[in-house]
Amino acid sequence: MSEELRPLPAFEYVAPRSLAEAIVLMKQHGGAAQLLSGGTDLLPRMRKRKCAPSVIVDLNGIPGLSFIEMRGNDLHIGAGTRLTELHESRIVKEKAGALAAALRVMASPGIRNRATIGGNLCNGSKCADTPPALLVLDASVTLRGSDGERIVPLSEFFTQREKPVPGCGKTVIRADEIMTEVIIPCRQGSSTFLKLGRRKGSSISIASVAAFAAITNGKFEDVRVAVGAVGSAPVRSRKVEAALRGMPANEENIERASALIKEEIEPISDVRGSAAYRKEMASVLIRRVLTRIATGER
Amino acid sequence: MLVQFRLNGRMVEKQATPNSSLLDFLRDGLEMTSVKKGCDEGRCGACTVLLNGKPVCSCLMLAVQVRDAEVTTIEGLSRPGELSVVQKAFLENNGYQCGFCTPGMLLAAKALLDQNPDPSVEDIKEALEGNLCRCTGYEQIIESVSRAAEMMKTSVGA
Numbered sequence: 001m002s003e004e005l006r007p008l009p010a011f012e013y014v015a016p017r018s019l020a021e022a023i024v025l026m027k028q029h030g031g032a033a034q035l036l037s038g039g040t041d042l043l044p045r046m047r048k049r050k051c052a053p054s055v056i057v058d059l060n061g062i063p064g065l066s067f068i069e070m071r072g073n074d075l076h077i078g079a080g081t082r083l084t085e086l087h088e089s090r091i092v093k094e095k096a097g098a099l100a101a102a103l104r105v106m107a108s109p110g111i112r113n114r115a116t117i118g119g120n121l122c123n124g125s126k127c128a129d130t131p132p133a134l135l136v137l138d139a140s141v142t143l144r145g146s147d148g149e150r151i152v153p154l155s156e157f158f159t160q161r162e163k164p165v166p167g168c169g170k171t172v173i174r175a176d177e178i179m180t181e182v183i184i185p186c187r188q189g190s191s192t193f194l195k196l197g198r199r200k201g202s203s204i205s206i207a208s209v210a211a212f213a214a215i216t217n218g219k220f221e222d223v224r225v226a227v228g229a230v231g232s233a234p235v236r237s238r239k240v241e242a243a244l245r246g247m248p249a250n251e252e253n254i255e256r257a258s259a260l261i262k263e264e265i266e267p268i269s270d271v272r273g274s275a276a277y278r279k280e281m282a283s284v285l286i287r288r289v290l291t292r293i294a295t296g297e298r
Numbered sequence: 299m300l301v302q303f304r305l306n307g308r309m310v311e312k313q314a315t316p317n318s319s320l321l322d323f324l325r326d327g328l329e330m331t332s333v334k335k336g337c338d339e340g341r342c343g344a345c346t347v348l349l350n351g352k353p354v355c356s357c358l359m360l361a362v363q364v365r366d367a368e369v370t371t372i373e374g375l376s377r378p379g380e381l382s383v384v385q386k387a388f389l390e391n392n393g394y395q396c397g398f399c400t401p402g403m404l405l406a407a408k409a410l411l412d413q414n415p416d417p418s419v420e421d422i423k424e425a426l427e428g429n430l431c432r433c434t435g436y437e438q439i440i441e442s443v444s445r446a447a448e449m450m451k452t453s454v455g456a
Contacts (some may be wrong), residue, residue, distance in 0.1 A: 005337075005338050005339060007317070007322075008317040008318070008319065008360075009317060010315075010316070010317050011316055011317060012316065013299065013316035013360065013362055015362075036360075038358075039358050039359060039360070039363075040340055040355070040358045043319070043339075043340075043357070043358050043359075043360075044338075044339040044340065044358075047338065047339065056316065056360075058360075058363065060363060084352070107428070108343065108427045108428020108429075109352075109353055109406065109409075109424075109425060109427065109428055110340070110343055110346055110353045110354050110355045110406070110428045110429075111340055111355065111358070111428060113349070113352045113353060113354050114354050114355070114358060114359065
């Protein structure tokens with residue numbers, strides 16, 4: 001019943017011209033206000049009455065939230081940067097392989113032209129595609145609120161819950177905080193992303209996997225693996241990572257480590273796939289991303 | 299709220315409630331009935347319009363968000379009595395059956411051709427990825443876009 005689409009509920013609309021103004025508005029309205037970035041996820045949720053904010057604070061008129069730039073060894077991406085710009089960015093392709101690979105299989109042009117990276121993260125969807133990629137790239141996010149600014153590692157940004165609690169945040173972001181940027185430290189190594197969905201355009205992931213690895217003298221020196229759509233939140237796989245660190249980057253080790261994911265995740269069964277299928281697929285996808293990195297295949 | 303924006307090349311001004319989607323605003327308020335309501339949640343692409351030249355799902359935007367922007371619908375593609383090249387190509391190559399998805403397909407195709415005058419079949423598939431055709435006429439649609447690209451190279455006119 002909650003899935004039924006109805007016209008948008010009534011709300012007050014405000015379009016602040018600065019971040020400071022937006023923060024004041026969010027503080028003033030507490031949890032009753034909702035930020036609007038791309039709107040591609042928010043509007044359907046409002047039509048399904050999954051949320052009914054009394055105030056919409058539109059971030060689209062605020063300058064300075066959309067950029068892609070290198071600062072020293074770090075890649076900084078404005079939270080309001082649209083997926084199309086990231087998809088077409090040469091810097092993202094060169095410096096953040098897993099993110100570029102995720103963008104290649106995300107949504108359709110009409111959605112990518114509106115959806116933003118900040119929105120994709122702040123929605124806290126367990127099946128969003130940028131989180132696994134950004135997790136293996138060791139990204140952090142900058143949150144600005146009335147008490148100032150804080151930088152949170154993405155690995156601590158999503159809240160892990162056994163069961164979704166209505167009205168509770170799926171991320172650690174506070175009601176008066178706004179995500180301003182994503183910071184990706186660029187390190188030696190290579191990363192990629194794979195997802196399993198029913199089709200490419202607008203397809204929601206059944207399972208998604210990203211991996212980063214630095215291989216020195218044939219051994220995994222630094223390795224990070226993350227999974228999406230197979231738990232309550234996108235998450236790093238510490239077991240798979242531990243099984244690979246320091247080990248020769250060969251087929252046997254990759255195969256053995258990939259299987260460990262099945263002990264680590266508790267996926268749900270739904271219309272897109274059973275829990276058992278998701279576990280199996282997560283393991284297969286991990287094996288494939290690691291093999292791609294180990295063999296230098298893109 | 300008063301929304302002032304450029305629609306198909308002309309400045310328009312119209313009152314919109316904050317909770318009206320761009321889709322409903324265009325159809326009901328401004329009688330741009332080429333913009334179709336399929337799923338109302340960004341999955342079908344029937345409501346595609348060009349926002350500053352780029353395809354977007356008009357069901358996923360609020361009417362008040364297009365202030366000062368430029369919006370193009372099919373009504374803005376053709377001149378009176380003369381179809382645009384993309385429209386001609388779809389017509390001549392049977393790039394439609396029931397026609398419900400056609401406005402979205404045409405605008406997605408136009409946006410592609412504006413950016414890439416010589417698209418491969420893969421480029422076309424990617425550009426039309428968000429536009430569903432329930433009559434399963436994709437082959438002809440893809441051929442129509444390829445043909446439009448050829449026609450643009452050889453012909454004069456819009």
